[in-house]
Amino acid sequence: DIQMTQSPSSVSASVGDRVTITCRASQDIRTYLAWFHQKTGQAPKSLIYAASTLQSGVPSKFNGSGSGTDFTLTISDLQPEDSTTFYCQQYSTYLWTFGQGTRVEI
Amino acid sequence: EVQLVQSGAEVKKPGESLKISCKGNGYSFTTKWISWVRQMPGKGLEWMGRINPSDSYTNYSPSLQGHVIISVDKSISTVFLQWSSLKTSDSAIYYCSRHTEGVSDYWGQGTLVTVST
Numbered sequence: 001d002i003q004m005t006q007s008p009s010s011v012s013a014s015v016g017d018r019v020t021i022t023c024r025a026s027q028d029i030r031t032y033l034a035w036f037h038q039k040t041g042q043a044p045k046s047l048i049y050a051a052s053t054l055q056s057g058v059p060s061k062f063n064g065s066g067s068g069t070d071f072t073l074t075i076s077d078l079q080p081e082d083s084t085t086f087y088c089q090q091y092s093t094y095l096w097t098f099g100q101g102t103r104v105e106i
Numbered sequence: 107e108v109q110l111v112q113s114g115a116e117v118k119k120p121g122e123s124l125k126i127s128c129k130g131n132g133y134s135f136t137t138k139w140i141s142w143v144r145q146m147p148g149k150g151l152e153w154m155g156r157i158n159p160s161d162s163y164t165n166y167s168p169s170l171q172g173h174v175i176i177s178v179d180k181s182i183s184t185v186f187l188q189w190s191s192l193k194t195s196d197s198a199i200y201y202c203s204r205h206t207e208g209v210s211d212y213w214g215q216g217t218l219v220t221v222s223t
């Protein structure tokens with residue numbers, strides 16, 4: 001299985017700040033990397049696929065980058081509604097695996 | 107509008123069987139794979155398996171192979187996840203998601219399954 005490791009596990013920020021979350025794969029996944037976020041008690045929502053492509057309707061304040069084993073998600077102009085948990089996920093192999101999540105508190 | 111609508115919460119006893127559902131609306135159902143993802147209480151996301159609704163081809167996470175079955179009824183645009191003998195460790199929220207470009211784009215609202223004596 002490909003292991004996905006996110007850091008930090010949690011981060012506290014203020015309104016208007018920019019936050020960067022990193023995700024590291026245990027082996028090369030090229031750009032088969034997606035990002036999701038999940039508010040407490042709600043279903044996940046898809047943000048980014050192919051490491052840097054925004055899903056339809058996702059605002060440009062979310063920016064993904066990286067390839068191979070190292071990836072980042074940057075969230076700009078943080079707002080209270082961005083208080084969620086973010087997950088990365090690799091889909092390089094049939095056995096999808098997720099990172100453990102990064103909780104962002106505003 | 108694309109929607110995945112899941113069946114409601116369930117409370118079961120260990121050893122009982124269960125089948126939950128995920129109905130796809132607003133798109134051509136047989137053209138998009140569906141995955142099931144588990145979230146145990148207070149934990150992260152875990153991929154369980156996927157199905158191609160056009161031909162019912164499935165694959166599963168090795169850790170769950172043999173414990174769950176994913177199936178489809180194309181006539182009602184619905185994918186199912188079923189257990190023949192539940193365990194208390196199956197207590198979780200189960201999400202279905204649709205694939206586009208090989209990855210999830212739309213998600214169902216989740217089905218809470220509680221297995222308790």
